[in-house]
Amino acid sequence: MASSAAVPFWRAAGMTYITYSNICANLVRKCLKEPFKAESINREKVHFSLSKWADGKPQKPVLRSDAPEV
Amino acid sequence: MLRQASLRLISRSVAAGSSKSATTRALSTEVPSTTIDSTFVESWKKVAPNMDPPQTPSAYMKPRPTTASSIPTKLTVNFVLPYASELSGKEVDMVIIPATTGQMGVLPGHVPTIAELKPGIMSVHEGTDIKKYFVSSGFAFLHANSVADIIAVEAVPLENIDASQVQKGLAEFTQKLAAASTDLEKAEAQIGVEVHSAMNAALSG
Numbered sequence: 001m002a003s004s005a006a007v008p009f010w011r012a013a014g015m016t017y018i019t020y021s022n023i024c025a026n027l028v029r030k031c032l033k034e035p036f037k038a039e040s041i042n043r044e045k046v047h048f049s050l051s052k053w054a055d056g057k058p059q060k061p062v063l064r065s066d067a068p069e070v
Numbered sequence: 071m072l073r074q075a076s077l078r079l080i081s082r083s084v085a086a087g088s089s090k091s092a093t094t095r096a097l098s099t100e101v102p103s104t105t106i107d108s109t110f111v112e113s114w115k116k117v118a119p120n121m122d123p124p125q126t127p128s129a130y131m132k133p134r135p136t137t138a139s140s141i142p143t144k145l146t147v148n149f150v151l152p153y154a155s156e157l158s159g160k161e162v163d164m165v166i167i168p169a170t171t172g173q174m175g176v177l178p179g180h181v182p183t184i185a186e187l188k189p190g191i192m193s194v195h196e197g198t199d200i201k202k203y204f205v206s207s208g209f210a211f212l213h214a215n216s217v218a219d220i221i222a223v224e225a226v227p228l229e230n231i232d233a234s235q236v237q238k239g240l241a242e243f244t245q246k247l248a249a250a251s252t253d254l255e256k257a258e259a260q261i262g263v264e265v266h267s268a269m270n271a272a273l274s275g
Contacts, residue, residue: 013257020261024189024206025224027265031235032226040224043153 134182135215141179146217147194149203151225156203157194164195165218167210168268178216185210187222189268191275202228204272206265233273240266 010020029040051061107126114123147165149157165176168190174183187208194201208222243262250256 009260010257013253015254015257021207021223023258023261024265027239027262028189028204028206028224028226028231028269031232031239031266031269032230033232036226036230037232 135213137214142216143178145178149220151222162194162196166193168192168205176212176218180212182214183212189265191272204228228272231269231273236266236269240270
């Protein structure tokens with residue numbers, strides 16, 4: 001059976017809705033006037049540390065910060 | 071139903087400190103059910119007459135808002151963003167939302183709908199007042215009781231958009247679309263073109 005619904009182009013390219021939505025939001029934020037642009041970039045900053053575990057011990061952590069885009 | 075569940079959860083967390091018994095959880099037979107599927111219950115009893123039929127998720131759900139007998143005069147709008155509640159329980163006459171199927175006008179008494187939003191203008195009409203926002207994407211849930219829940223990731227008043235940056239972005243992404251090779255690059259460029267064209271149209275329209 002063929003697919004029932006026509007998928008959006010981003011879904012066909014392998015993108016999820018969340019990725020699509022975040023890209024749209026980032027593009028809108030980039031086109032704002034100051035000071036709104038600075039406020040929104042500031043608001044969307046993320047800071048997290050991710051470490052993979054092997055043999056029950058955490059490996060070297062990956063630090064992600066101040067990067068609003070994925 | 072939900073109140074009982076939360077009360078039991080609170081009492082369980084309090085009791086768990088003192089006693090380790092697993093019997094503090096409410097049995098499924100004690101929680102009242104509002105909707106019972108009679109055909110399922112009958113076929114269950116034929117197969118397993120000695121066991122109580124299990125509850126289904128709909129039995130634990132609050133009933134969906136019902137359609138009022140007379141169409142209400144106002145639409146209640148909840149417009150929320152991840153970082154702020156833009157409109158909360160505001161009574162308006164109409165909202166026009168940028169659904170993927172086109173601009174959708176929502177009046178009180180609208181048929182229950184779930185609409186995915188595309189980048190575009192959302193306008194809230196209250197008397198002669200019209201407030202416009204540019205919405206990046208999101209969803210709109212229209213309930214039977216004339217309550218509209220609109221959620222967006224980013225929504226800005228039109229005055230906050232910089233027209234020159236929109237033009238620059240549009241040119242940049244049109245070029246990227248022409249030069250794109252992989253499917254993903256094409257999709258990203260296409261999204262860029264769509265969002266910037268929508269912003270362009272919003273500013274000029």
